[in-house]
Amino acid sequence: MGLLNKINGPQDLKKLKRKDLTSLAKEIRAFVLETVARTGGHLAPSLGVVELILALEYVFDSSRDRIVYDVGHQTYVHKILTGRRDIFPTLRQYGGLSGFPKREESVHDAFNTGHSSTSISAALGFALARERLGEDYRSVAVIGDGAMTGGEAFEALNQAGHLGINLLVVLNDNEMSIAHNVGALSSYLSRLRADPFYTKRKKELESIMKRIPSIGPSMVNAVERLKDSVKHLFVPGMLFEELGFTYLGPINGHNIQELIEVLNKTSGMQGPILLHVLTQKGKGYPPAEQNPDVFHGVGAFNLQTGQVLKTPGPPTYTGIFSDTIVELAAGNNKIVAISAAMTGGTGLSQFAKKYPERFFDVGIAEQNAVTMAAAMALQGLRPVVALYSTFLQRAYDQAVLDVCLQQAPVVFAVDRSGIVGEDGPTHQGAFDISFLRHIPGMSIMAPKDEEELRHMLYTAFLHSVPVAIRYPRGRGIGVELTAGYQELPWGKGEVIARGKDVLLLAVGAMVYPALSVRKILEDCGVSSSVVNARFVKPLDEELILSAVRKHSCIVTLEENVLAGGFGSAVLELLAARGIVHKTLNIGLPDQFIIQGKPDTVKETLGLTPAKMAEKIVFHFCLEGKAKNKAN
Ligand SMILES: Cc1ncc(C[n+]2csc(CCOP(=O)(O)OP(=O)(O)O)c2C)c(N)n1
Numbered sequence: 126m127g128l129l130n131k132i133n134g135p136q137d138l139k140k141l142k143r144k145d146l147t148s149l150a151k152e153i154r155a156f157v158l159e160t161v162a163r164t165g166g167h168l169a170p171s172l173g174v175v176e177l178i179l180a181l182e183y184v185f186d187s188s189r190d191r192i193v194y195d196v197g198h199q200t201y202v203h204k205i206l207t208g209r210r211d212i213f214p215t216l217r218q219y220g221g222l223s224g225f226p227k228r229e230e231s232v233h234d235a236f237n238t239g240h241s242s243t244s245i246s247a248a249l250g251f252a253l254a255r256e257r258l259g260e261d262y263r264s265v266a267v268i269g270d271g272a273m274t275g276g277e278a279f280e281a282l283n284q285a286g287h288l289g290i291n292l293l294v295v296l297n298d299n300e301m302s303i304a305h306n307v308g309a310l311s312s313y314l315s316r317l318r319a320d321p322f323y324t325k326r327k328k329e330l331e332s333i334m335k336r337i338p339s340i341g342p343s344m345v346n347a348v349e350r351l352k353d354s355v356k357h358l359f360v361p362g363m364l365f366e367e368l369g370f371t372y373l374g375p376i377n378g379h380n381i382q383e384l385i386e387v388l389n390k391t392s393g394m395q396g397p398i399l400l401h402v403l404t405q406k407g408k409g410y411p412p413a414e415q416n417p418d419v420f421h422g423v424g425a426f427n428l429q430t431g432q433v434l435k436t437p438g439p440p441t442y443t444g445i446f447s448d449t450i451v452e453l454a455a456g457n458n459k460i461v462a463i464s465a466a467m468t469g470g471t472g473l474s475q476f477a478k479k480y481p482e483r484f485f486d487v488g489i490a491e492q493n494a495v496t497m498a499a500a501m502a503l504q505g506l507r508p509v510v511a512l513y514s515t516f517l518q519r520a521y522d523q524a525v526l527d528v529c530l531q532q533a534p535v536v537f538a539v540d541r542s543g544i545v546g547e548d549g550p551t552h553q554g555a556f557d558i559s560f561l562r563h564i565p566g567m568s569i570m571a572p573k574d575e576e577e578l579r580h581m582l583y584t585a586f587l588h589s590v591p592v593a594i595r596y597p598r599g600r601g602i603g604v605e606l607t608a609g610y611q612e613l614p615w616g617k618g619e620v621i622a623r624g625k626d627v628l629l630l631a632v633g634a635m636v637y638p639a640l641s642v643r644k645i646l647e648d649c650g651v652s653s654s655v656v657n658a659r660f661v662k663p664l665d666e667e668l669i670l671s672a673v674r675k676h677s678c679i680v681t682l683e684e685n686v687l688a689g690g691f692g693s694a695v696l697e698l699l700a701a702r703g704i705v706h707k708t709l710n711i712g713l714p715d716q717f718i719i720q721g722k723p724d725t726v727k728e729t730l731g732l733t734p735a736k737m738a739e740k741i742v743f744h745f746c747l748e749g750k751a752k753n754k755a756n
Contacts, residue, residue, distance in 0.1 A: 126152055134208045135182050135233070146183065146381045150175045154409045156213070157201050162428040164216045165547065166224055167198035169407035169420040170269070173299050173378075177267070177402055178202040180384035181295075184392075185263055187233040191251035195268040195278075197225035197238035197551075198422070199297070207233035217547035219721025219729075225551055239551020240516065241489045242275025244268045245294055249285050252292045263392070265293045270314055271302025271466060274488030285397045286369025292397045294370070297378065299406040302466045304418045308488045313364060318375055318403060365399045374401030379408060418469060422548075439603035442596040445575040446538055447472030449582045450509060451479055453610075457586060458483075459507045463498050465491045471511035471540050491516050495523035495535070502533035507586055511538040514554025514595060515545075521560055524591075529566040534589040536582070537561075542571070542595035543634050543684030544713075544727060549720030554595070555713050559689030561593050562662050568592040568616075569661040571633030575601030577659070583610035597634040597684065599723070616663035620672065624652035626750070627741060628676035630669065632658040632691045635682035635711075641734035642682075642741065649742060650750040661691050666698055673699065673706060678745045682737070683712040709744045711737055 128145060129152040132138055141149065153175050161168045179202070181192060187207060194200045204222060205213055209231065215221025226234040236247045248266035255262055272278060273296060285292050298314050300306055306314075365372045371394060376383055384402070391398050406421075407413025412431025413420035419433070426433045454460040454476065462480075464473045466489045477484040487494045491512055498508035512520070517539055528535045542554035561567050568590055572578040578596050585592045621636070622643055631639035636657045643653045656672055658665065673679055679699075681692035692710030699706060711732070719726060727733050731740060742748060 126156065128152055129156060129205070129210065132206060132210065135187060135206060138179070138182055138206055143183075143382060143385065146176075146179055150179055150381065151409075153179070153202055153205060156205065156210075158410055158428060160214050160216060161201075161423070162426050164214070164218065165422075165424040165426075166201070166217055167422050168410070169301075169413045169417040169423075170196075170199035171201040172408050172410055172413055173404045173406040174199050174267075174297060175202050175408070176379045176381045176384060177295070177297060177404060178206065180381055180388055181265070181267070182206045183381075183385055184388040185265065187235070190263040190265065191235040191248065192265045192267065193236045193244040193247045193251070194226055194238060195244035195266065195272040196241045199267075199269070200226050200234075203233065204231075207231055217549070217720055219719070219725045221720075223549055223720060224547065225549070237551070239548070240519065241272040242268070242278040244272070245278050245281035245285065245292075248292055248294070249281050249288075249290070252285075252290045253288075256290065263293065264291070265295060267295045267297060269302070270296065270298040270300065270306050270311060271489055274302065274306065274308050274310055274466070275490060276492060282365075282368050282370070289369060289396045291395060293391055294397070294399045296374075296399060296401050297404055298375065298401060299404045299417075301406045301417050301421075302489065303421045303470065304466075304468055306488070307466075307486050310364075311488075314401075317401060370397045370399040372399050372401065374399075375403050376401070378402035378404035439601045440575060441600050442572075442575055442578055442598070443470070443472040443540055445578050445601060445606075446511070446540070446582065446596070447475050449579045450511075450538075451475050453582060453586060454480055454483065457507065459505060460586065461485065461501060461506050461508050463487060463494045463508055463510045465489055465494045465510075465512060465516065467511070467513065467516070470513070471538065473511055491519040492523050495520040496527045498535045499523070499527035499531060499533040502528075502535045503531060507534065507536070509536040509538055511540060513541040513552070514539050514543075514557040515541065515552050517557060518560065524561065524567070525564050528591045529564045532566055533591060535591050536585045537591075537593035538582075539593050539595040541598040543597045544718060544723045544732075545598045546723045546726070547720050550717035553713075553718040554598075554684075555686050555718055557593070557595055558661050558683065558685040558691055559693075562689060562694060566591060567662060570594045570613075570659060571661060572596055573602075573621075573631075573633065573636035573657045573659075574604045576604045576606055577613075579606065580611045580613050581659075584613045584615070587612055588615060595633060602637055613659065616660050616665055618656050618658040618660065618665040618668050620654060620668070621657050622653070622655040624654045626651050626676060626747070627653035627678045627680060627745070628672050629653050629655045629680050629682060630658055630672070630691075630695060631655060631682040632661055634684050638732075638734050638737070639682050642738045645734055645738035646741065646747075649738070649747070651742065651747050658691065661694060664694050664698060669695060669698060670702065670704075673704065677707060678741070678747075679706050679708045680741055681708070681710045681712070684732075685712055686715065687712040688715055707745060709741060711740065 128149045217224045225239045244266035248264045252264035406417035461483045629639040683691040
C-alpha cells in the first residue's frame with residue numbers, strides 16, 4: 126500500500142509518474158478486494174474499471190469536470206482516489222460510505238445514480254448548463270454496455286448528436302450486464318470489438334475519399350453517396366457516427382498509458398465523442414473473472430477461496446417465486462416470463478433454462494418489458510414480469526396505460542419490496558404500493574410468508590386482470606411448504622389472532638412482526654387482534670369494517686411509505702363510510718430510506734416489534750393498562 130497510502134485526493138494522484146500508475150492499480154485492486162470481501166458490494170464492476178478510473182482521475186479534475194457514472198455501482202475506485210480511502214471500509218454500512226455516487230458525500234460525485242442509463246442525459250445536462258452559463262469544464266458520462274441497453278441512454282445520444290455539443294461518453298464494454306449482455310446493440314458492439322483495425326481502416330478510407338476529385342455539385346453528391354456506401358461496407362452500422370458522435374476505439378481499458386493518451390486527445394476535439402473502452406469484468410480476481418455475474422453484487426465472501434459466505438436458513442422469497450413459476454408454467458403453456466436484465470436476481474434462471482422459448486430478457490428496459498407484456502397478454506398469453514420494486518418505478522406509465530387501461534392480465538412479480546438494506550435509498554422498495562394502488566384496475570397482493578406467495582402466484586393466474594404481488598428481499602419465515610396450490614379468495618384477508626382493544630391490520634412482511642407486537646402488547650396487558658390483509662387492492666372492506674367496529678384502536682402496518690400506502694387505503698375507507706376512529710399508521714416515513722442492514726434500518730425507523738408496540742401504547746395512551754398488568 127506504499128503508493129495508495131499517499132493518495133489523499135486527486136491532487137496526490139496527479140503528482141505520480143505515469144509509470145507508477147500500474148503499481149497503484151495493483152494496490153487499489155487489493156484494497157477493494159479486501160474490503161468488499163468483508164462488506165459485500167459490487168465487486169466485479171469495480172475491479173473491471175480500476176485503470177479506467179485511474180486514467181479519468183489523472184486526466185480530468187473530478188471536482189470541476191462533471192463525470193457521471195452510470196448506475197454508479199462501479200465507483201469504488203473513484204471514491205478511494207477522491208479522499209475517501211480511510212472511510213472506504215465503512216462501505217454500504219449504516220452511517221458509512223454509500224455504494225453509489227452521492228453528491229452529499231463529496232464534490233467529486235457529480236450526480237447521484239443507482240438506476241441505470243441516466244448518465245448520458247445527466248452529462249448532457251451538465252454540458253448544456255456549461256454552455257448557457259459560459260463556464261468551462263468537461264462533461265463526461267461513463268456508461269456500461271449493459272446500461273447502454275436502456276432507452277434513456279438512446280434518448281440522450283439522440284439529443285446530444287443532434288446538438289453537436291462537446292460531451293464525452295466513455296462506453297465501458299465488458300460484454301456483461303449483470304449476466305451476459307443481450308440484444309442487437311450488444312451484438313453490434315461485439316462486431317466492433319472483433320475488429321480492432323476499425324479505426325485505422327476508417328482513417329485510411331477517409332483519406333482515400335479525400336483524394337477522389339470532385340467536379341461540380343452533382344459529382345460531389347455522387348461522391349458522398351459512394352463514401353456512405355463504402356463506409357457501410359467497411360463498418361457495419363456505424364451507429365454512433367450516424368448519430369453524430371465521433372467514435373474512438375475500441376481501446377484496451379486495462380492499458381493505463383493508452384487510456385491517458387486517448388483521454389488527453391479528446392480535450393482538443395469538438396462535438397460529442399464516444400470512446401469505446403474494452404474491459405474485463407472482475408479483472409484481477411480469478412473467481413470474479415470466471416463468475417462475473419456472481420461477483421457483480423456479492424455478499425461477504427472468503428477472499429482466498431472466493432466462496433460466498435451464506436448463513437443457512439429458510440428459502441428466499443425469490444427462490445420460492447423461482448420454483449413456483451416453473452411449476453405453474455408446467456401446467457399452463459400460456460405462461461411466459463420477462464426479465465429486465467435481472468434473470469438471476471429475480472429468480473428466473475430456472476424458468477429460462479427450462480422454457481427458453483417462453484423466456485424474454487429485454488435488457489435494462491423495464492418500460493419495454495411492461496408494454497411488451499401488455500401486448501402479449503392481450504393476445505392470450507399470461508406474462509409474468511419479474512422486477513425489483515425500485516426498478517418497476519421506471520415503468521409506471523406503462524403499468525397505467527398499457528397494462529391497466531387495457532386490462533391486460535399481466536402478473537407483476539414485485540421482488541425486493543420494502544427495506545432492502547445496504548444498497549440504500551436508490552434501491553429501497555418503498556413506493557410500489559403507493560404508485561400502483563391508485564391505478565384503476567390494478568390488484569395488489571402481499572404475502573405474509575413464503576407459502577402464501579406460492580398461493581398468491583397460483584391465484585393470480587386464475588384471474589384475468591392485472592395484478593402485482595409484492596414480496597420482500599431475503600429469506601422467508603421458515604413455514605412448512607405444502608405440496609399443492611390453493612386458490613385464495615380474491616380481495617379477502619384473514620383474521621389470524623383475536624383480541625379486544627387494538628386491531629393490528631398488517632400487510633405482507635409486516636404480518637409476522639404484527640404477531641410479535643401482539644405478544645408484547647399482551648405482556649403489557651393490552652389485548653389485540655391481527656388481520657393479514659393479503660390484498661391492498663381490492664381491499665377487504667367487509668372484514669376491515671367489521672373488525673374496526675370491534676376495537677377501540679386501529680393500527681395499520683406496512684413496509685411502504687405511508688403516503689398513499691396500505692394505511693392510506695384503510696383511512697380512505699373509514700372516511701368514505703364516515704367512521705371516525707382512533708388510528709395509527711405504521712410504515713416508512715416521508716424520507717428516503719438510508720442504507721444499512723435491514724434490522725438496523727428498521728431499528729432506526731422504529732419498525733422493530735418492540736418499538737412499534739411502544740409507539741402503539743404511547744399513541745393510544747395505553748400506559749394505564751400496562752401499569753395495571755404490572756401491579
Ligand atoms: C433501471 C435499472 N434496472 C436494473 C438495474 C440493476 N442493474 C445494476 S447494474 C446492472 C448491469 C449493468 O451493466 P453494465 O452497465 O454493463 O455495467 P457493468 O456492471 O457490466 O460494469 C443492472 C441490470 C439498475 N441499476 N437500474
